[in-house]
Amino acid sequence: MFSRRTNWDRQPNRLTELLEARRAAGQPVFDLTISNPTELGIDYPERELLSALSNPQALRYRPEPRGLLSAREVVCRYYREKELCVDPSNVFLTAGTSESYSLIFKLLCNAGEGVLVPRPSYPLFDYLAQVNDVKLSHYHLRYYDSEWRLDIDRESAEGAKAIVIVNPHNPTGAFLKRQEHQEIAGMAKENGPALIVDEVFLDYPLAEDDRRFGSTAGDAEALTFTLNGLSKLAGLPQMKLGWIVVSGPPLLAAEAMARLEILCDTYLSVNSPAQVALPALMKTGGRVRSQILQRVKSNYETLRKATLNSPCSVLNVEGGWYAVLRAPQTRSDEEWAIRLLEKSGIYVYPGYFFDFDEHKYLVVSLLPGEQAFASSVQSLIAIVEQNCSTE
Ligand SMILES: Cc1ncc(COP(=O)(O)O)c(C=O)c1O
Known part of the structure; x- marks a missing residue:
């Protein structure tokens, strides 16, 4: 009946399953993948x-x-x-x-x-x-x-x-x-x-x-x-x-x-x-953009400071809304993403979502509100530090 081009594998992956289960159980999720600017407390000139x-x-x-x-x-x-x-x-x-x-x-x-x-x-x-x-x-x-x-x-x-x-x-x-x-x-x-x-x-x-x-x-x-x-x-x-x-x-x-x-x-x-x-x-969008840019810069600075002397390093970001983290290679990107979600509700993208050649990267959005971002990053680093050893 249907075309081959729509014959997608629609099975949720493990990370998505976990995320859905967590949300269904009413457990908190600190979403570091969010990319919808209209949901992030940006002051839109509504009038x-x-x-x-x-x-x-x-x-x-x-x-x-x-x-x-x-x-x-x-x-x-x-x-x-x-x-x-x-x-x-x-x-x-x-x-x-x-x-x-x-x-x-x-x-x-x-x-x-x-x-x-x-x-x-x-x-x-x-x-x-x-x-x-x-x-x-x-x-x-x-x-x-x-x-x-x-x-x-x-x-x-x-x-x-x-x-x-x-x-x-x-x-x-x-x-x-x-x-x-x-x-x-x-x-x-x-x-x-x-x-x-x-x-x-x-x-x-x-x-x-x-x-x-x-x-x-x-x-x-x-x-x-x-x-x-x-x-x-x-x-x-x-x-x-x-x-x-x-x-x-x-x-x-x-x-x-x-x-x-x-x-x-x-x-x-x-x-x-x-x-x-x-x-x-x-014209009005220019004001929205300034706020987003301000936030992205501030979150990137927070991320850079927080990852100094930590087992994660942040790769140089020149522009845009995202940052790439290099996680310790004791686990794959997917294993880190699952661990972060299970241990503290922090949701990040494993690099394989973006087809990175090596499975050691995590991708985070720089758009979340500054306070939520800072505390999520602190927890992320703490979890990585606690889970660095291979099991
Ligand atoms: C690089 C890039 N191009 C295009 C788009 C899609 O933009 P639009 O919302 O205008 O379709 C995205 C969405 O995230 C993007 O990251």
Whole structure:
């Protein structure tokens, strides 16, 4: 009856089972995986947000495949603040970054063709690839000298229809450096793979570094799709509004846009109220973003201090909402995650969720409230210290 592409293994893993059992028994859970900013005590300017959503223009339906021009102009203004010139006709509004990926996979790939994605990386790629009949292959992010570096070999790049770059990357937080960008753009130009650059965390830098590349919107060397949206940029995932900026050699970009327009026209999925509200949402969202950034920085500092002289070390985070911990190798990542949950209700991601090569990493969100985060980290370290020996 059903397609092979939806034949997922839906059995909960051991960690999820334990988590569900704990919640069902009413035992406390200190969730260090949480990534929904609307649930974390951030002070959202409610009046402004609600008033933005009450614009009478939202009652009109004007089906535009690329999205309302007035909304696309707001996106261009965002890039202008980064000193990048983007034409509104190169902007396509979507119902979020996940949808943007799906549209681009459909645009570029025949069934079974390949896209090169980072490893480790956030788990959604597997699903997005599967539902679009795309085959994933991987390039690696490697950590040395306190820095994550992209390791993309030319041969795999040449065999792919697109290379996905997440800048900064989830979960490692690594920003794309100018040198790396130059190498990748060199592989992509002249009929090479297209570039899909996911910049949803671009405006969450934890420190400055002048080696960073910045945004690819407006890059002209290779066919490039730059993705962003309100979900992370403005801490407003519920608005379901993202965008794709198409750039590249003019003829190629024009063909891509003509096709993308028909794909978007097929769904017309972006809702009018969010499009009409976009000018106000971007403005107000800036205040939300400042609070989130402040919190992420403060929690990262707490984590760094707490892990000094402990059996856990925290890897250098350049940006984004997550941190990666290296746990003692006396247990695997999954065993540590289970132990933390059983002993003290602390819920972290084992690195294998993100496809880390080695099973020694734990991933934590830097979004929880500062006090809860600090006490959870203290307990986490205490449990690791008490359980360091092999049994
Ligand atoms: C790197 C990255 N890109 C995209 C998304 C999805 O964003 P959206 O909510 O706009 O679909 C996520 C979600 O966590 C993400 O981590």
